[in-house]
Amino acid sequence: MRLSQTLLPTLKEDPVEAQVVSHKLMLRSGMIRQLGAGIYSWLPLGLRVLRKVENIVREEMDRAGAQEVLLPAVQPAELWQETGRWSKYGAELLRFKDRGDRDFCFGPTHEEVITDLVRHELRSYKQLPANFYQIQTKFRDEVRPRFGIMRGREFLMKDAYSFDLDQESLDNSYKQMFTAYQNIFKRCGLQFRAVEADSGAIGGSDSHEFHVLADSGEDAIASCDSCDYAANLEKAVAGGSPEAVPAGADMQKVATPEIKSIDDVAGFFNISADKTVKALLVQTDKGEFMLLLRGDHELNEIKAENYLDGDGFKLVEPGAVQKSTGVSVGSLGPVGATTPIIADNSLAGMSDFICGANEDGFHLTGVNWERDLPLPKFADLRNVQAGDLCSRCGAGTLRLDRGIEVGHVFKLGDKYSKAMQMTVLNQGGREQTPLMGCYGIGVSRIVAAAIEQNHDDSGIVWPIFLAPFHVEILLINPKEEAAAKLAEEIYEYLKARGIEALLDDRNERLGVKFKDADLIGAPLRVVIGGRGIKDGAVEVQSRHDGVAEKVAIDAVGDLLLKRAEDLLKGGV
RNA sequence: CGGGGUGUAGCGCAGUCUGGUAGCGCAUCGGUUUUGGGAACCGAGGGCCGGAGGUUCGAAUCCUCUCACCCCGACCA
Incomplete structure (x- = not known):
């Protein structure tokens, strides 16, 4: 992509409305712009990152055997009335009427829609287990949207729904999704933790949340320092019921x-x-x-x-x-x-x-x-505190961390399939209600979470798999013919070999280009022109550690290619 | 939902108390000079002052009503 032909409105200063670093940097780097409370437009740079996350999620879901579908965002009230959620879901559900005065909502989640689809299309146990997912825009009319894309009202979510004949099969589907989620967050370069969770308004039994660890996280998560127990604050249980001490005083x-x-x-x-x-x-x-x-x-x-x-x-x-x-x-x-x-x-x-x-x-x-x-x-009525005994091993103590919830997996059981009368014929020829699981990932939230974990004072430091570009080619002065020609050659060379490059061919001063490059945060940078080119050299720099090295012009294409490929191999 | 705050040029703000017909910085456009970390100078364009109503000879400024956005709280006995 050529920067001279791209909408990339960077800001020198932190916008006043942004509280957390990811929100500031997404605005400053021209990734997003706000339209209304909790509603954002994605600009070219931001969209590229969003698509990266989306593709990782898609690849891992496909690998785990889930099938991609796309369900309607707008849903008729009747479906929600069937499960009772039309009255239960509350003000978070954005409701409206069509011209015929019929009630609709903008889907905050899709249990009803998928169950409706599947009850019409799945007839036999032979079609199970099945798992359907979509990547789609959701709307939840949050009490208080904040932190930019982190808690928006409109957001991009991957949601998946599994259907199994019995509990054992459901357990297996759940495990597969759990593993897929670990792979997804690893590939996104995130420090995360899976914790036990309460299943909340969606309902069901077993449930885990995946949290990206960050001080700006809105959730508190407890974990044991000596065993693998981890749970969110809503769910975490402290261990060790104290011995009764005899009375020593009068009332x-x-x-x-x-x-x-x-x-x-x-x-x-x-x-x-x-x-x-x-x-x-x-x-x-x-x-x-x-x-x-x-x-x-x-x-x-x-x-x-x-x-x-x-x-x-x-x-x-x-x-x-x-x-x-x-x-x-x-x-x-x-x-x-x-x-x-x-x-x-x-x-x-x-x-x-x-x-x-x-x-x-x-x-x-x-x-x-x-x-x-x-x-x-x-x-058990209270929140655990740091230092409480672990309820699992009884030996360790609990610590509390802040987390950003980026994924949530549930075993729903028959809650929705039963309410919506979904059945298949089992091996004995009898109707049986399948068990469901549901599995969500906040795709747009991952973008913000990744920035929370990968930035420095100058801007974003993208992990390679989320980076909007692998390499930024910083052409010091487009009027310098030799340099401009070299930049073009490197750009085409990398592009032809599947390396995504951003060519800063703008007629801007050097300082401006450097600042923008730092903000945008491509893992690799090559600086072309000026004093270097006279010596037959360019400068290759890593965004991660800032280390720069002089490289002979003839060698630079292959070096960049190798560096990029190494990063993509290592996943850093 | 409760409390607080802000709406004036693309962005950030001053002007509002004390009414007299709108200004600063950045950005944008043209020009000249510059060019290894957010350039300098000269010139130019751009605003029904969030919206509606009212008071007044006259309203960004006063009054009423609205809309939007931001922040805090909704974990307390």
């Missing part, structure tokens, strides 16, 4: 005016927060519940919601707490409470703890189970 009611938060309480009694117990009032369609957590722990709403198994889970507003219990939130406590109580596992061994007295302006000290209040139900 006392203490006046605590203006003491509301756990920090206040800990400060007032001059103790650490882990000696306190906090009470939270939540509600579901099954009524109100009081949840108890150690003062220094955080509620994990997903765990609580799963445990209570009711719809409409939410924290009761402070005002409503007052109305319901007669106590303000700051003094809420379990002793004498009339709402059903569920306590986090970590409270099982606690003794002599401090909690709200269920009376405004008072707390209780020296509280003990069974003596002062009945033993409640215990459950």
